[in-house]
Amino acid sequence: MRKIAIVICLSALTLISCSKNVDNSIIKKNPIQNNVNNVMNAKIVTTKSYTSNDEIPVGSNSEICKKQGIFDSKVYHRNKILFLGADSNGNIRTFNLNTNEIESIDQDNKLTVLLNIMGDRKNHVFAIKMLGDLVAWSECPNGNMDPAEDKTKGKGWAVYYADLKTKTITxxxxxxxxxxxxxxxxxxxxxxxxxxxxxxxxxxxxxxxxEDQVTSVIKLYTISKRKLEIIDYLNEDLSQNGFCYPSVSGDKIVWAKAHVNQDGTYTGYSYLYDAKTKVKSELVTDENIINPIISGHYIFAEGRPNKTFYDSEVCVYDISKKKWVYKINNDYSQYKNNKDVYLDDLTQVGNYLFWRSAGMNSLVLFNAENNKLYNIVQASSKTRIESPLLLDGGLFIWFETNIEDPSRQLYKYILLK
Structure with a gap:
């Protein structure tokens, strides 16, 4: 059964040794304040006028590509290295799951340890995200295990963030x-x-x-105020319902609530929350749209027609117009030769939106700045794409294999403008 959203993937690569530099940064303990807001509920009745698939202009990759290449140095092919993104100078930042160190790799493939984020704690990182010089993560004693095999169900968990400039951990x-x-x-x-x-x-x-009942919640921590809030409760049956991950842009936050149908498909609603006015608005539409991500005046989300199990699509909503304006699905020319293509696991970095597709032999981005599609890798029956990731700083990475010569797999990257 496909999940509402996908857990971040940790890549296992080839092992080489490296020195371990322990950073003795100060850990600041945050006095957690759990505030339940008096949220006002509302509804926004949306309209739709889609420009779809090949109706959307296609740009030249040179318009958005700053640098491209192949990761051929051994420093990129180590065991349990997670790519986080790129800094403003184009240096690649990684997280070493063996040493709990955030690393930087420069243009000459020289590795520098920036920070050890675990210190004396005996936990393992479970999920991690970077934005500029900020890194946030969740951890627990069995964070290195498959959740299905962890009998503690993640007991002893915590959420932290680090400032790489000040070397402080909160x-x-x-x-x-x-x-x-x-x-x-x-x-x-x-x-x-x-x-x-x-x-x-x-x-x-x-x-x-x-009512003192355990339920799923959406939590929001404001760094400048050191304030933790619960902004929504799941009031439905936990065995059949769930929250989709939240996404934030300025004062606006989006998330979704979904019901799990008997056939394993999902039916749900997307919400837009204004942190200033404390108004939570359901985006009313006659389509089944969940898993939203917000960026500026756009909301990117997954449409789930549920006509088949393989028909999820990308939908783009213009907040200012209260209208769904763009749609990409398996009718797009890059997917025409594939069977049962579904588009999901949306990722947004800057102006760029990326999504995964089943049986990947192409890579497509949407640029919200000029409303164009970019066919980063053109569809080919001779190509297999694996583990694509769009990361902070516009780092786009993937493994690419020529099916006629499967012994040679290339680890490719692009730095987006």
Whole structure:
């Protein structure tokens, strides 16, 4: 059964040795304040006028590509290295799951350790996200295990963030000793995704509602105020319903609530929350649209027609117009020769939106600045794409294999403008 959203993937590559530099940075403990807002509920009746698939202009890759190449140095092919993105100078930043160190790799493939984020704690990082010089993550004692095999269900979890400039680490949230009901759709306690904006960290977690019942919640931490809030409770049955991950842009936050149907498909609603006015608005539409991501005046989301199990599509909503304006699905020319193509696992960095597709033999980006599609890798029956990631700083990476010569797999990258 396909999940509402995908847990971040940790790549396992070839092992080489490296020195371990321990950073003795100060860990600041945050006095956690859990504030339940008096949220006002509203509805926004949306309209739709889609420009779809090949109706959308296609740009030249040279318009958005600053640098491209192949990761051929051994420094990129180490065991348990997670790519985080690129800094403003084009240096690649990685996280070493063996040493718990955030690293920087320069143009000459020289590796520098920036920060050890674990210190004396005995936990393992479960999910991690970088934005500029900020890094946020969730951790727990068994964060290195498959959640399905962790009998503690992520007990002992915590959320932290680090400032790479000041070398300070701040605790945001942690385990309250809550036990999640056995029949919960996704009952792992440690947040399996953290969303990071310049001043906020948001994630799905568990807490008690006003009736002291354990339920799923949307949490928002404001860095400048050192304030943790619960901005929504899941009031439905946890065995059949769940929250999708939140996403933040300025004062606006989006997330979705979905019901799990008997056939494994999802039916849900997307919400737009204004942190200033405390108004949570349901985006009313006659389509089934979930998993939203917000960036500026656009909301990117997954449309789930549920006519088949393989028909999810990308939908773009213009907040100012209250209108759904762009749609990409398996009728797009880059997917025409594939069977059962579904588009999901949306990722947004800057102006760029990326999504995964089943049986990948092409890579496509949407640029919200000029409303164009970019066919980064043209569809080919001779090409296989694996593990594509769009990361902070406009770093776009993937493995590419020529099916006629599968022994040679290239680790490619592009730095986007």
């Amino acid at each position: 605790k945001v949230d942690g385990d309250k000793g809550i036990t999640v009901p056995e029949n919960t759709q996704y009952g792992y306690l440690a947040p399996n995704q953290v969303f990071l904006s310049p001043d906020t960290i948001s994630y799905v977690s568990f807490d008690q509602n006003e």
